[in-house]
Amino acid sequence: MNGRDANWGANSTRGRAASHDRAVELRDRDAELLEELLAGSHRALARVITKIEERTPGYRGIVSTLYDHAGDAAVIGVTGAPGAGKSTLVDKLAAAYRERGDTVGVVAVDPSSPYTGGAVLGDRIRMASNVGDMDVFFRSMSARGQLGGLSTATADAVTALDAFGKDVVMIETVGAGQSEVDVVRTADTVAVLVQPESGDDVQTLKAGILEIGDVFVVNKADMDGAERTLAELEEMVHRREGPTAGLDAGHHGVGVPNDPNDDGSEGEEDDERDASVDDAVDAWTPAVLATVAETGDGIDELIGAFDAHGEFLRESGELSETRRRRYAEEIRTLVRADVGALASEAIERRGGIEALAARVEHKEADPYGLAAEIVDPIAACLEDLEPGDT
């Protein structure tokens, strides 16, 4: 471990290491590791994910190269409140995918202790249906306090599993807080799990996590109140379709996810498609499904809904749009982090944040002036660039 401490120090004092950290060249030893990964070595895949998670210097070169080999996997996010049964459901989904011959990757994100950085990652216990099956690659990740980096790290890990050749990659995360929402948004298809008899939860869901759901699942549907929760969700999903939805002659049946485009197909010949109706015609109506993960009830239907959504994404052109949106977000996150690192470096050069704060306290400067002092040179560099310069 000592041998790596140097790297760690460099990584933490972002300033010093910034220029190295950004390097996207593939290091020789990493090239070997990548070759092993692409050849099917589980150990190499696991090690690459560790490097991604740890932001080990050189990891960017690895991820850059992985991009060339990724893009074929169906990426499915599963989120929901603690206790909703995510892990058990993911386990059963993985087994069902395996049964039809798909290989599966799972990234399970667990919150870590904010005090010690430690964590007990317990989702693996629930992977009972797939123990011993190496074609289900299950990886626990902790939500370490990275600067908006959790979603990037997760997306990169998914890219690794995708490049390794997994047909389906599932991301499992607690649906609480913005960072978790960001994580699950890196998926193509998002399933939101809801517990029965959680009327309050449905209310809370409306606050944000609702917008991200492509499929809503009432798990533990053998419990009291499941019917009501299903009805509430269906009502909510319909309301979400918006005012233009009514113009759409037929109504997509909720719970019939197999033909999301059914009534839209007739409209495609019409010229009126460039009107705002367009959105309604092409929109996906989220499916609302009931499952009992413990017994496996509803799992096949759920996979059917995922498949239908995947097909909808491909046929409507939404897939490239979804992915473009995701890439845009990734670029933004990376650029922000990198520019932030440059700014930290500039702060260090001026004696560090403590010294600057002390200057404000002694009335020698003010925060705005200091910020301008630090950022102006960066802005000047940008202005000096001719358009098209890189």
Place this chain on the structure above:
Amino acid sequence: MSVEGTERTVRCLVAKVGLDGHDRGAHVIARAFRDAGFEVVYSGLHRAPEDIVQAAVQEDVDVLGISILSGAHNTLVPKVIEGLEEYGAFEDTLILVGGIVPDDDVKELKELGVAEVFGPGTPMKETIEFVRNNVPERE
């Protein structure tokens, strides 16, 4: 990477292998490791050696702590080690065994590649210190 990024996060797998159903000790260890700042993956009860190998490889752990109270360590531990070797994961995994192990067996386990055997009553501090001092280096 921890928030401060000064130290690499140590990843551990706490594994219950074999038929005994006592995992209080494993829980205590898992929590102590977490409080020490480690990331701990817990396997759950009644795992077969190949399950442990799968978890250790996929989770890319630095430390594998095997808790065995059934007395079957002489058959189970070698299988785990063989499996790790098969996936090229033996060399840089620190293998610990916890449980009641006779002295003769301790010697044998160590020859196989187990780094240390911790018997009942071992202070948690000692175990954590041992992990900190012996975590395998990575390039």
